[in-house]
Amino acid sequence: MPFKIATWNINSVRLRMPLVQRFLEEYQPDVLCLQETKCPDDQFPSAAFRKLGYNYIQIHGQKGYHGVATVSRRPLSVVEKRTFCGIGDCRHLSTEMEVGGRRVLIHNFYVPAGGDEPDPEINPKFRHKLDFLKEMRGIRPDQTADTATVLVGDLNIAPLETDVWSHRQLLNVVSHTPVETEGLENLRSNGGWIDLMRRYIPPEEKLFTWWSYRARDWSLSDRGRRLDHIWSSADLAPFLTRVEVLRAARGWERPSDHVPVIAEFG
DNA sequence: ATGGTAGGACGCCTA
Numbered sequence: 001m002p003f004k005i006a007t008w009n010i011n012s013v014r015l016r017m018p019l020v021q022r023f024l025e026e027y028q029p030d031v032l033c034l035q036e037t038k039c040p041d042d043q044f045p046s047a048a049f050r051k052l053g054y055n056y057i058q059i060h061g062q063k064g065y066h067g068v069a070t071v072s073r074r075p076l077s078v079v080e081k082r083t084f085c086g087i088g089d090c091r092h093l094s095t096e097m098e099v100g101g102r103r104v105l106i107h108n109f110y111v112p113a114g115g116d117e118p119d120p121e122i123n124p125k126f127r128h129k130l131d132f133l134k135e136m137r138g139i140r141p142d143q144t145a146d147t148a149t150v151l152v153g154d155l156n157i158a159p160l161e162t163d164v165w166s167h168r169q170l171l172n173v174v175s176h177t178p179v180e181t182e183g184l185e186n187l188r189s190n191g192g193w194i195d196l197m198r199r200y201i202p203p204e205e206k207l208f209t210w211w212s213y214r215a216r217d218w219s220l221s222d223r224g225r226r227l228d229h230i231w232s233s234a235d236l237a238p239f240l241t242r243v244e245v246l247r248a249a250r251g252w253e254r255p256s257d258h259v260p261v262i263a264e265f266g
Numbered sequence: 267a268t269g270g271t272a273g274g275a276c277g278c279c280t281a
Binding site: 011012036038063065066113115125156212213214215216254256257 | 269270271272273274275279280281
């Protein structure tokens with residue numbers, strides 16, 4: 001059952017459709033999960049995806065902000081578009097497909113960034129992020145004889161010391177504070193999720209998926225963070241054959257500040 | 267220590 005899934009925070013799917021096309025043509029994942037599509041559902045560039053062979057398209061989008069979408073070359077059906085924290089933000093989409101006679105559930109997440117001030121008492125965005133994480137504990141891998149689960153997306157947290165350019169300098173910076181990193185690691189391990197990126201790439205190695213637009217030279221300074229993740233239920237982990245973080249995509253013309261991450265199973 | 271850039275939509279929010 002060779003199977004390839006990718007996740008990419010695209011920061012406006014309409015603006016970056018040429019980059020998406022290049023990525024799909026070169027890497028041909030079976031499934032691509034997008035975040036920050038910033039696109040109402042009726043304006044989603046579905047025809048462009050179909051032209052590329054991605055005929056199965058599920059979207060949960062809104063005007064201006066957030067928005068997730070999952071596109072596939074194989075039949076894909078929607079399971080749930082869940083809203084979190086009693087807010088209507090489009091930040092989650094779960095779909096399912098059949099892979100080698102088995103049902104695979106795919107959760108696509110865009111976790112709130114959390115603002116600048118890492119204090120929930122004075123920053124409602126950070127409060128929202130922590131509440132969102134708490135509610136995410138309710139998402140458990142569905143793992144039975146005929147079902148497996150993958151969870152991907154921009155989780156906006158870099159959990160390990162090697163997931164940021166400087167652990168010491170980012171300890172009080174939103175995305176790497178202990179309440180976030182411990183919160184995410186706890187919800188992952190308590191849920192029984194496997195961090196597939198770190199199963200393939202040793203945790204001792206620095207690994208980033210995001211570089212700020214504000215750097216003079218993002219590659220030279222290399223002040224990145226690993227904010228994008230691919231998790232799976234434990235039963236899928238032995239079938240993982242490869243993980244790739246497409247660092248080069250950060251250097252493409254008018255890039256997203258995030259790069260695609262790909263996991264392959266065989 | 268601070269401010270730096272980008273997108274959506276058109277003054278300002280979000281990242």
